[in-house]
Amino acid sequence: MTSIAVIGAGIIGLASCRALKAKGLDVTLVDRQASGEGTSYGNAGLIAGYANSPLASWQTLKQLPGQVFSNTPSISIDPRYTLSMAGFSVRFMRAATASRFQRHYRDLNVLLEHAVEAQHGLLDSLDEPSLWSDSGCLQVIRNDTRLAARLSEMAGSKQAEGIRCEALGAAEVQALEPELNDAGLLGGLYFPASRFLRDPRAVCQRLWTQLAEQGVQRINDHVECLRPRQGGGWLLEHGNGTHGKETTHFDAVVLCAGLANNHLLKSLGIALPVVSERGYHLALSTPLALVRPVGWLAHHFYATPMANGVRLAGTTEFCAPKQAPDTRRWHHLKNWGQELFGRSLSPSSQWLGVRHSSPDGLPVVGQVPGMPGLCLAYGHGHLGVTLSALTGELVAASVAGEALPEFAAALAPSRFLRGVGKKDIIKR
CATH class of the missing domain: 3.30.9.10 (D-Amino Acid Oxidase, subunit A, domain 2)
Structure with missing residues (x-):
């Protein structure tokens, strides 16, 4: 079974875990914060x-x-x-x-049309009206x-x-x-x-409870470094300094850690706007x-x-x-x-x-070119709650190698990587 690390326990990371698990994949959530803290807690709660x-x-x-x-x-x-x-x-x-x-207006409208239905489905599945x-x-x-x-x-x-x-x-x-x-x-x-x-953090906590019951594992740690593994897959170096650092191997990694993604990508030679x-x-x-x-x-x-x-x-x-x-x-x-x-x-x-x-108002969702098994899901701006369930579905389809809907092309990381030079993309 393919092992997937989802970095980030906000609503985007949790929704990605949910969609990946629904495809029968072995999923591990990685974050030192409790589920639904940060921006996933403090927003206005709108399905906009x-x-x-x-x-x-x-x-x-x-x-x-x-x-x-x-x-x-x-x-x-x-x-x-x-x-x-x-x-x-x-x-x-x-x-x-x-x-x-x-x-971008047309792209966002198509995205929202699919996103609201997906988000309602996620919320209804929590059975906590x-x-x-x-x-x-x-x-x-x-x-x-x-x-x-x-x-x-x-x-x-x-x-x-x-x-x-x-x-x-x-x-x-x-x-x-x-x-x-x-x-x-x-x-x-x-x-x-x-x-x-009515309670964004409680929604995240309820979702995590369901995921844990379904067998999603968790590493309560901060990811210090991400690097490709010789022969395929990815190595996560994680640790909070108290018990030392550990390195864990996964077949694929999904970065849902918000702005912290930029730090992890920088070590790979990638800078996104x-x-x-x-x-x-x-x-x-x-x-x-x-x-x-x-x-x-x-x-x-x-x-x-x-x-x-x-x-x-x-x-x-x-x-x-x-x-x-x-x-x-x-x-x-x-x-x-x-x-x-x-x-x-x-x-x-x-x-x-x-x-x-992101500068164009659309999230960055999809595989990083030249880096098999590395998927991004961030840049949602004011629409993180609204787009989270659909983002999870797109992430899961991408990781599973399935055909993506046509509108997903507007979200691909490659739109910000064109013309930046080979030095910005590590190829194995």
Whole structure:
């Protein structure tokens, strides 16, 4: 039986283990963190089938100057991180051109069409319906009459892509979510078929429990180094320094460790333009009778009713992953939340996590050219939860040597490796 190591115990790694195990493969999960920690814990919990527009667009580029000079930016770039983002930035600007944006837009729409169904299937298989809700999602517009005037047009665009979406006036939004502040509320978009997680970490923990029952093994260690094994397969050097380092052999390896993948790939001579895009959240102790996630489009954040209270989550911060938190972002989230709900809010905890984002808005999923048995699954940006089940299915098909669907070609690592030179790919 083929032995597979899946590195990374977040939702992407767990979904990959699930799909690989379903094909009868011998699967070992490797991570020193508990399942569902990191970004898989702290996100907004959205199954965002409606988020079908890549970040790399002319619209984003137009907004950047205003964000840079804003006192309350929802998108920011740390100047100290610009050198690390050089390759990403060039490709981001290319991806924002009209022709490439349209291509990536089409690719993302096809991807999401398949992903939502796959994700619902994964969640349903957990047999724990209390962990999610099918009550839909709202995106609201406040104090922006020009954007409010385009609500019908925006809803029509979503409908044309097969997404269930309704344009609502202020009174209709208020009827759905009476907790919202009616002052300045102009309307919103309603996605009635949208599902969201009420406890993202518990979803991951439940999934791991099932995997362990199915015989998936686990190594609770940090992977220090990855190298090809003479004669085939891969060697993982792992250890936390307490009990020394160990080396374990696997026939194939799937890298699902988020931004940590870059460190492992660097030792193999590969550099991909996947960068750190940090997000923040505040958990509230203030009770709010919120039924569904509510996003405020102007500030790129959501208020999601989680099992332990409402979570304010979002913003985009391109910054070194280990840089000290920008505490102003938690302050901004609180202020935006207080304006959204029209009342004082009390946070119970705060969190910072590192997303891993690609320049074209599509994840990096598939085999690394010239490296048999090495598969990547990262770069999901804001769509990690949404795309996780489908990513797992693509990973499993790739490792098993099966034919991949046509849309998988847009996700292949090779799209970022063309023309970089032979030195960047190790061949055995």
